[in-house]
Amino acid sequence: MSAMPDPTGATQGLRGGAFLFGETEDLFSPEQFDADSRLMVETAYSFCKKEVLPVLDRLDAQEDGLMESLVRKACELGFAACEAPERCGGLGLTKSLATRILEALSLNGSFSTTFGVHAGIAQSPIVLFGSDALREKYLPHLLSGEWMGAYALSEPNSGSDALSLQTKAERTADGYRLTGTKMWISNAKWAQTFIVFARTNEGVTAFVVERSFPGVTVGPEEHKMGLKGSSTARLELEGALVPEENLLYVEGEGHRVAFNALNLGRFKLAAMALGPARAALHHAAQYAKQRKQFGRPISEFGLIREKLARCAAMFYAAESMLYRTGGIVDHAFQQVDDAAPDRAEKYRRAAEECAIEASIGKVFATETLALCADEALQIHGGYGFTEEFPVARIYRDARVTRIYEGTNEINRIFVATRLTKKGVFQQLLDCEATDECHDLFLRSVRAAWETMGENLISDQQICARLSDMAMNLYAVQSAAVRATQATGPQGEFGRACAALWREQAGVALAAAAAEVFGRCGKAGEPVSLSSSGGKDVDAIATAVLESDGYPIL
Amino acid sequence: MKILVPVKRVPDPYAKVSVLPDGSGLDTTAIKFEINPFDEIAVEEAVRISEQREAEVVVVSIGKPECEEQLRKALAIGAHRGILVETEANLDSLGVAKILKKVFEKESPDLVIMGKQAIDDDANQAGQMLAALLDLPQMTFAAKVELLDGKARVTRETDAGQETLEAPMPCIITTDLRLNEPRYVALPGIIKARSKPIEKIPLADLGVEPECRVHTLKLRPPAPRQAGRRVESVDELIAALKEKGVLNG
Ligand SMILES: Cc1cc2nc3c(=O)[nH]c(=O)nc-3n(C[C@H](O)[C@H](O)[C@H](O)COP(=O)(O)OP(=O)(O)OC[C@H]3O[C@@H](n4cnc5c(N)ncnc54)[C@H](O)[C@@H]3O)c2cc1C
Numbered sequence: 001m002s003a004m005p006d007p008t009g010a011t012q013g014l015r016g017g018a019f020l021f022g023e024t025e026d027l028f029s030p031e032q033f034d035a036d037s038r039l040m041v042e043t044a045y046s047f048c049k050k051e052v053l054p055v056l057d058r059l060d061a062q063e064d065g066l067m068e069s070l071v072r073k074a075c076e077l078g079f080a081a082c083e084a085p086e087r088c089g090g091l092g093l094t095k096s097l098a099t100r101i102l103e104a105l106s107l108n109g110s111f112s113t114t115f116g117v118h119a120g121i122a123q124s125p126i127v128l129f130g131s132d133a134l135r136e137k138y139l140p141h142l143l144s145g146e147w148m149g150a151y152a153l154s155e156p157n158s159g160s161d162a163l164s165l166q167t168k169a170e171r172t173a174d175g176y177r178l179t180g181t182k183m184w185i186s187n188a189k190w191a192q193t194f195i196v197f198a199r200t201n202e203g204v205t206a207f208v209v210e211r212s213f214p215g216v217t218v219g220p221e222e223h224k225m226g227l228k229g230s231s232t233a234r235l236e237l238e239g240a241l242v243p244e245e246n247l248l249y250v251e252g253e254g255h256r257v258a259f260n261a262l263n264l265g266r267f268k269l270a271a272m273a274l275g276p277a278r279a280a281l282h283h284a285a286q287y288a289k290q291r292k293q294f295g296r297p298i299s300e301f302g303l304i305r306e307k308l309a310r311c312a313a314m315f316y317a318a319e320s321m322l323y324r325t326g327g328i329v330d331h332a333f334q335q336v337d338d339a340a341p342d343r344a345e346k347y348r349r350a351a352e353e354c355a356i357e358a359s360i361g362k363v364f365a366t367e368t369l370a371l372c373a374d375e376a377l378q379i380h381g382g383y384g385f386t387e388e389f390p391v392a393r394i395y396r397d398a399r400v401t402r403i404y405e406g407t408n409e410i411n412r413i414f415v416a417t418r419l420t421k422k423g424v425f426q427q428l429l430d431c432e433a434t435d436e437c438h439d440l441f442l443r444s445v446r447a448a449w450e451t452m453g454e455n456l457i458s459d460q461q462i463c464a465r466l467s468d469m470a471m472n473l474y475a476v477q478s479a480a481v482r483a484t485q486a487t488g489p490q491g492e493f494g495r496a497c498a499a500l501w502r503e504q505a506g507v508a509l510a511a512a513a514a515e516v517f518g519r520c521g522k523a524g525e526p527v528s529l530s531s532s533g534g535k536d537v538d539a540i541a542t543a544v545l546e547s548d549g550y551p552i553l
Numbered sequence: 554m555k556i557l558v559p560v561k562r563v564p565d566p567y568a569k570v571s572v573l574p575d576g577s578g579l580d581t582t583a584i585k586f587e588i589n590p591f592d593e594i595a596v597e598e599a600v601r602i603s604e605q606r607e608a609e610v611v612v613v614s615i616g617k618p619e620c621e622e623q624l625r626k627a628l629a630i631g632a633h634r635g636i637l638v639e640t641e642a643n644l645d646s647l648g649v650a651k652i653l654k655k656v657f658e659k660e661s662p663d664l665v666i667m668g669k670q671a672i673d674d675d676a677n678q679a680g681q682m683l684a685a686l687l688d689l690p691q692m693t694f695a696a697k698v699e700l701l702d703g704k705a706r707v708t709r710e711t712d713a714g715q716e717t718l719e720a721p722m723p724c725i726i727t728t729d730l731r732l733n734e735p736r737y738v739a740l741p742g743i744i745k746a747r748s749k750p751i752e753k754i755p756l757a758d759l760g761v762e763p764e765c766r767v768h769t770l771k772l773r774p775p776a777p778r779q780a781g782r783r784v785e786s787v788d789e790l791i792a793a794l795k796e797k798g799v800l801n802g
Contacts, residue, residue, distance in 0.1 A: 035622045035625065036625065036743055036744075036746075036747065039622075039625070039626055039629065039738065039743055040740055040743055043737050043738050043739075043740070043743075046737065047737055076739070077737050077739045077740060078739050078740030078741050079740065081740070081741075082740065091740055091741065091744060093740075101740075488582045488583060489582060489583040490583070546569065547569075
């Protein structure tokens with residue numbers, strides 16, 4: 001029904017943005033991983049539980065050598081080599097599986113950020129956009145964990161507005177000289193390689209910069225409210241000399257490197273948010289069973305059960321979105337021949353395919369983590385506010401996930417802007433609704449488009465409402481379809497979560513729609529959605545309590 | 554040399570198991586299955602030996618087609634090839650030992666390393682029975698294994714202290730928890746395991762039809778634990794124990 005052409009011949013359901021048209025074919029979910037894949041995920045999960053979780057205090061104190069040795073151990077098991085093609089020494093696993101493995105490794109925020117940056121945005125620009133020579137020069141060191149990597153885009157005066165970056169790259173006889181300051185650089189303390197973005201006469205350009213190059217220094221650690229075990233510091237470039245062959249992709253096209261690394265980065269950040277959310281739910285369930293007030297475990301109280309159920313339902317929705325997006329990403333990447341000379345162009349298009357899903361997935365998953373961390377702390381009462389229990393750390397660590405890899409505001413604006421500029425909103429005008437949530441979304445899009453047309457992008461509130469509606473639509477749809485595919489107790493649990501999330505999202509959808517209609521002179525339009533009256537709360541809470549946390553891995 | 558390691562598919566030891574309503578067995582729909590932890594230690598030990606000297610590690614499992622998952626994991630740890638003896642039959646320890654005897658005769662390994670017991674029924678019998686059926690030496694509950702010229706030496710931890718045994722090979726060794734800490738299976742190992750061979754042998758082809766002499770009549774979950782009570786002093790504790798008839802007087 002959609003007008004978007006599809007050069008890859010994918011089924012409708014596997015194209016980016018297909019969900020907006022109500023397409024759900026071939027939706028991928030974690031239940032579809034085979035036994036080998038599950039073994040890999042379990043290995044990652046047990047590595048994280050046995051090697052990382054017991055040393056969190058020492059990690060947060062940045063004990064000398066500890067984080068590096070954990071990262072190296074993780075790399076020795078192959079965790080950083082999941083996605084790189086076999087041609088360049090990687091394992092060539094699907095991005096969905098690599099992401100599930102990352103999620104399993106991500107129970108703690110500091111380790112997750114450190115490892116996630118190293119195995120993700122510090123590496124993917126070289127894989128996707130690097131020449132064979134650059135790949136050969138750097139990937140063996142990065143994949144094996146012998147070296148750590150970092151990604152340096154942000155600057156003191158250039159954060160969300162990343163392309164306003166001021167770092168200069170001047171061409172000289174023996175390469176480029178880079179001058180400027182990069183701010184908030186994760187892994188700066190440990191990294192041997194930095195993907196640096198700087199401005200040449202042609203525009204923003206990406207480089208691989210080694211720590212050992214003359215003119216490169218790293219500043220002192222920032223004092224952060226959380227994620228204390230991760231390294232965040234400035235990278236100072238004082239006429240740093242970078243050989244010409246370390247230029248990535250095309251001079252002046254560095255924004256494409258930056259944004260496509262971030263597309264994949266956001267897709268993965270969702271997994272890195274679900275890791276700690278899983279840990280939060282685990283502690284919440286355990287504590288609720290053991291803490292007694294008024295003569296009963298607090299897990300028997302309706303409001304505590306509701307918290308557990310809502311967290312689990314939102315988690316289920318976030319997880320469903322994430323791996324559905326994984327299916328789309330994998331399909332797009334499987335079309336690319338890594339040996340072809342134009343692979344960088346093909347990879348770029350593949351990474352763009354999931355831009356919308358990656359952004360809403362990042363926003364949704366980081367907000368899922370916010371809910372889970374907050375409610376887990378609330379369930380712990382006053383004890384949660386102390387450092388004796390692990391939830392305080394999860395709460396502090398969680399906060400930054402809504403800020404980095406594009407703030408959630410920037411991602412919301414990005415979604416609406418892209419849907420406008422790519423003409424998708426316009427295509428939605430004559431799309432048929434598949435259910436009542438979809439119907440409400442389509443009616444809101446029409447109202448906004450009829451009143452404002454392309455100008456809607458200058459109204460940030462409208463943009464955010466439409467993005468949020470798209471996000472909730474993706475969440476509701478992905479959870480519902482996944483749940484109907486699943487069997488056994490996982491299917492039952494999934495259907496309860498999907499139903500509860502549908503109800504929660506329904507409230508948000510109705511509120512957003514009412515606002516859009518109100519602002520577009522259609523205040524009377526009906527917005528109410530049916531409700532199941534919270535009937536699934538108890539079943540979900542029971543499953544979470546019985547499994548000591550979120551029951552599916 | 555060749556080392557034979559039997560691996561059993563058992564419910565994840567950390568999974569909460571529940572009994573089917575009619576008491577005929579466990580509800581396995583939601584449970585994850587694993588290699589029996591003692592068997593995983595045996596696989597690890599055999600693989601370590603093979604990393605130090607020329608040795609082929611052959612893993613064998615008996616049961617349904619799903620046991621292939623556990624064999625694949627053993628292959629991912631580093632075993633070289635697998636054998637799956639296919640059967641849907643209920644087996645007791647003697648039945649398992651009889652089947653393993655056939656596999657032993659087919660493979661002629663120099664050494665069998667196996668778990669001292671499986672964490673599902675905790676029988677702790679198959680290794681000993683296999684040794685008896687084959688009339689081979691056995692060294693059980695190994696905490697340390699060393700291979701000497703044509704002999705194996707096992708250190709075992711007993712109530713009286715450490716005991717060291719030696720036996721000529723071939724012999725049967727069963728593993729205790731302390732023998733080693735199994736490695737994390739590295740991802741490249743899992744990928745490599747995909748192409749390692751697993752030979753599937755229908756039980757009938759082995760020429761043995763073990764009769765199961767242990768019958769499970771009914772399973773029932775243990776009675777739920779009664780809530781405890783906190784006592785304030787030793788005197789109160791003693792009084793409470795007397796009241797319950799645990800202490801006399
Ligand atoms: C712990 C940590 C690790 C980091 N790691 C890295 C790293 O490894 N590499 C790297 O390059 N960067 C990294 N960053 C930087 C991070 O990506 C930026 O902080 C982020 O992009 C936001 O930029 P900013 O801090 O300058 O905020 P600003 O851009 O100044 O934003 C301030 C506020 O204004 C809002 N805002 C800004 N523009 C708009 C707009 N157009 N519309 C609506 N609202 C807007 C934002 O949402 C935010 O709420 C890290 C940051 C932290 C805290």
